Ligand SMILES: NC(=O)C1=CN([C@@H]2O[C@H](COP(=O)(O)OP(=O)(O)OC[C@H]3O[C@@H](n4cnc5c(N)ncnc54)[C@H](OP(=O)(O)O)[C@@H]3O)[C@@H](O)[C@H]2O)C=CC1
């Protein structure tokens with residue numbers, strides 16, 4: 001299961017102030033981003049403290065997004081999950097009484113791994129954890145988070161008693177330490193809010209890095225005539241050197257709407273970077289060759305950069321073009337690996353492109 005933590009915090013790291021009113025850290029643009037993230041999940045989880053403080057409904061707000069979910073055969077809003085310990089929650093809480101989604105109340109503070117196993121049993125593949133402080137910290141401290149979506153609000157709270165995003169400094173031992181830096185997957189301004197997305201490293205295997213390319217590919221601006229692809233370039237010890245995704249806004253390559261994941265990841269380093277000569281390029285979809293939108297295909301870029309090893313999630317289907325990337329790379333002496341078990345997830349990200357006549 002993919003576990004995504006989502007929160008907004010002030011510049012001094014607070015999730016809230018100490019007044020009883022709900023503090024809005026996000027702006028309308030950012031709340032809309034959160035709404036889209038909710039709509040892309042199977043379940044939204046919060047702790048009892050958040051229900052007591054905010055009394056949220058935890059529903060997808062946009063009628064259009066609810067309709068899109070229904071068209072895919074899903075419930076209009078994801079399953080709502082509330083964790084409580086000894087305290088319980090008010091039976092009149094909106095999360096229990098507002099219609100629009102099922103609510104699962106998990107009582108008695110079970111082990112979080114058992115919670116995830118239960119949700120998996122119910123078919124949850126993407127879980128969004130929306131807070132609060134104790135629950136976000138617990139998921140990170142127990143190394144159960146795959147991704148963090150963080151909105152920084154342009155003000156300070158300045159109150160030591162206000163809840164912090166991740167516990168008190170020094171009080172929790174987080175595995176996401178300076179020795180295990182997270183991967184910066186996205187950062188952009190949404191009005192006066194800075195939105196940042198990190199992917200959390202939980203291993204160094206080929207499969208782990210390939211899985212993260214698929215998560216990166218979910219950032220691609222969707223279009224019907226091109227695939228959504230994610231790419232990561234990593235050193236032999238698994239440390240990430242660069243990332244890219246299709247149509248990532250990056251200039252210097254030409255029209256950004258034609259950008260391919262692999263070329264962006266390579267361009268961020270430059271052909272002359274010596275680390276490319278021992279690196280592995282991970283990509284959710286076979287590198288293109290030939291290419292209609294630009295003279296140089298991603299296969300050309302990989303060969304020109306001297307990258308000796310490529311790991312891919314899915315061979316390009318014969319739909320938009322006939323791709324011979326794997327053959328060309330192999331013929332040039334590049335080691336190409338295609339681990340099993342990733343095709344369905346890549347196809348799912350690209351379902352709109354693949355379902356065209
Ligand atoms: N800015 C933002 O994006 C967000 C801000 N917030 C803010 O966060 C604050 C609430 O945070 P907080 O008080 O820490 O509450 P939480 O929402 O993190 O809930 C904590 C409670 O969850 C229950 N629980 C069950 N299992 C666990 C577990 N394994 N680990 C931790 N808790 C568990 C316990 O309930 P019990 O008490 O019943 O034992 C515990 O007290 C509010 O001020 C809210 O406004 C919340 C969400 C997002």
Ligand SMILES: Nc1c(N[C@@H]2O[C@H](COP(=O)(O)O)[C@@H](O)[C@H]2O)[nH]c(=O)[nH]c1=O
Pocket residue numbers: 006007008023024025026031034046050051054055056057058059130131151
């Ligand atoms: N205040 C705050 C957040 N708060 C989160 O939103 C929840 C309320 O959602 P709703 O169900 O729509 O009422 C609340 O319980 C908490 O999880 N989130 C953010 O992205 N930005 C913000 O500024």
